[in-house]
Amino acid sequence: MNVLGLSAFFHESACCLLRDGRLVAAAEEERFSRVKHDPRLPAAAFRWCLKQGGIGLLDLDAVAFYESPVAKVSRQLWAGAPADLLDPERPERALREGLGWEGPILTFRHHLSHAASAFFFSGFPEAAVLTVDGVGEWDTTTYGRAEGTAIDLFASVAFPHSLGLLYSTLTSYLGFAVNDGEYKVMGLAPYGEPRYLEEMRRLVMSRPGGQFRLDLRYFDFIRGRRMYSDALADLFGQPPRPRESEITGFHRDVARSLQAVLEEILLEKARWLHERTGLPDLCMAGGVALNCVANGRILREGPFRRLFVQPAAGDSGGCLGAAALAHAQLTGERPGGALPHVYLGPSWREEDIAGLLDAAGLPALDFRHREADLLAAVVDRLAAGKVVGWFHGPLELGPRALGGRSLLADPRDPAMRDRLNRLVKKREAFRPFAPSVLAGHAAGHFALDHPSPFMLETCRVTSTLDLPAVTHVDGSARPQTVDPAVAPRFAALLEAFRRRTGCPLLVNTSFNVRGEPIVASPVDALLCLGATEIDALVLEDFVIDREMLPANWADLVPAWRERSRSGFAQGRSAVSEDLYTFV
Ligand SMILES: [Fe+2]
Known part of the structure; x- marks a missing residue:
């Protein structure tokens, strides 16, 4: 049974392949197209999933789409969307014409897909389910219970009342891009004080049960051209922050107040969901x-014993849920199983990388069949304060780099955070980096008593080591615990670094520059090396130091940047940075 899951035409599009209920392949289209948050038909990801599965189009039993086009159009109609967008047949037509698929297409509700993407891959026999996003069709939040193949979403909050849109609205007011800058607001929050709680509670009011309401006088996203109304700026007493302008104490305080109110409502609703279901475990997505x-x-602080957050919790991960729901419907069996990792994308063979380096005339140190020497060479560079691009195995699904396409550095170096921000990531200086830590050593450095393989929760840093590059201003960090059974080479690198330095963790940030998707192929990685000041690149068994690059290497970089810009313009035409896109 081969089921192809597909998310598209909204935010990040993606594809996955389930074979007999097991996840064989999954990837976002942006990693192939190099257009960040690419919402178009994921043709490249689709072709790659078939290739990875070793099958052709005719071997597919069904294609599962992650939302209901008809329900979505009814909301668009209500919200006064332009007539040319009101086309419930668009997804099916695109699948037929764009992918040549003539077999059955099963569609599932957006939040049911989110819920299924979390529950079926949680490994929990039964669980409470909470989905929270901007909007999908009409729902913005759903509450449910799940067991076996059944997911019952028994309560929901309807558009336009949305915690995701509240967060996106304040993100826009604070001068960051909608659908992209929300995590910057989260990173900014601990620098501020919650001085605007009262104002924030006027924007969003919790109601009994699972409900909450936005005061729509402060928002303009339904029919407007921006997220917030003038009344919102009046409420806070300051105009919106222009993009890239100075971040002041006011902006930090608003971010902190927003984060505090979001946490307050989510905690309250999680407690209510626990009361309603009586179940000990919680699954989340959206x-x-x-x-x-x-x-x-x-x-x-909540009542649940365990929490599973689907690592691609945004819309790209909806394809996992749709495929799983289709499998359950077609076979009556529960799909999925506990998700051990998200190394589900394409990988490259050593000989192909060797051929590429050869063809490009790039010198590299060759460590094939000498893993211990390779790791020692990488540790030499990390311990010397260098930033290393680490390319190994399959690409990760979801927004986090987890040791497949990562930039690594020494977390003890007090200058590393600024260096990474300024020279490599070219991003805002306030944002913290996350650490990857050997699973067996995590408890010695963080207040964490369970595995956290996907960097989806923060906790207190308790280490006796000084870890300035990965410790946020409030003393927290967002660690990835690395299990040698799941990521053997990455764990071996952490172990080699530990033996050399006594520190079993590394800075791990995504391998990309600001505004670009995470690198996917060796070519992407090489061009990223050219466009940044990364000190060394590890391409599987090959190591390239910056000093080894030929003099004409820099000539390639402008061409790459040009390509990125045109891709950006092309891909972003449908997705505004100022307004949540409802197309
Ligand atoms: Fe969603």
Whole structure:
């Protein structure tokens, strides 16, 4: 039974392949197209899933789509969307014409897909389910219970009342891009004080049960051209922050107040969901479930014993849920199983990388069949304060780099955070980096008593080591625990670094520059090396130091940037940075 799951035409599009209920392949289209948050038909990801599965189009039993086009159009109609968008047949037509698929297409509700993407891959026999996002069709939040193949979403909050849209609105007011800058607001929050709680509680009011309401006088996203109304700026007493302008104490305080109110409501609703279901475990998905600070509080202060957040909790991960629901419908069996990792994307063979380096005339140190020497060479560079691009195995699904396409550095170096921000990531200086830590050593450095393989919750840093590069201003971190059974080479690298330095963790940030998707292929990685000041690149068994690059290497970089810009313009035409896109 081969089921192809598909998310598309809204935010990040993606594809996955389930074979007999097991996840064989999954990837976001942006990693192939190099257009960040690419919402178009994921043709490249689709072709890659078939290739990875070793099958052709005719071997598929069904294609599962992650939302109901008809229900979505009814909301668009209500919200006064332009007539040319009101086309419930668009997804099916695109699948037929764009992918040549003539077999059955099963569609599932957006939040049911989110819920299924979390529950079926949680490994929990039964669980409470909470989905929270901007909007999907009409729902913005759903509450449910799940057992076996059944997911019952028994309560929901309807558009326009949305915690995701509240967060996106304040993100826009604070001068960051909608659907992209929300995690920057979360990172900014601990620098501020919650001085605007009263104002924030006027924007969003909790109601009994699972309900909450936005005061729509402060919002303009339904029919307007921006997220917030003038009344919102009046309420806070300051105009919106222009993009890239100075961040002041006011902005930090608003971010902190927003984060505090979001956490307050999520905790309250999690408690209500626990009361309603009486179940000990919770599964979460939807874009708001990527708020790892809120997740940490739900787990620490909430009533649930265990929490599973689907690592691709945003819309790209909806394809997992749709495929799983289709499998359950077609076979009557429960799909999925506990998700051990998200290394579900394409990988490259050593000989192909060797051929590429050869063809490009790039010198590299060759460590094939000498893993211990390779790791020692990487540790040499990390211990010397260098930033290393680490490319190994399959690409990760979801927004986090987890040791497949990562930039690694020494977390003890007090200058590393600024260096990474300024020279490599080219991003805002306030944002913290996350650590990857050997699973067996996590408890010695963090207030964490369970595995956290996907960087989806924050916790307190308790280490006796000084870890300035990965410790946030409030003393927290967002660790990834690395299990040698799941990521053997990455764990071996951490172990080699530990033996050399006594520190079993590394800075791990995604391998990309600001505004670009995470690198996917060796070519992407090489071009990223050219466009940044990364000191060394590890391409599987090959190591390339910056000093080894030929003099004409820099000539390639402008061409790459040009390509990125055109891709950006092309892909973003449908997705505004100022307004949540409802197309
Ligand atoms: Fe969603």
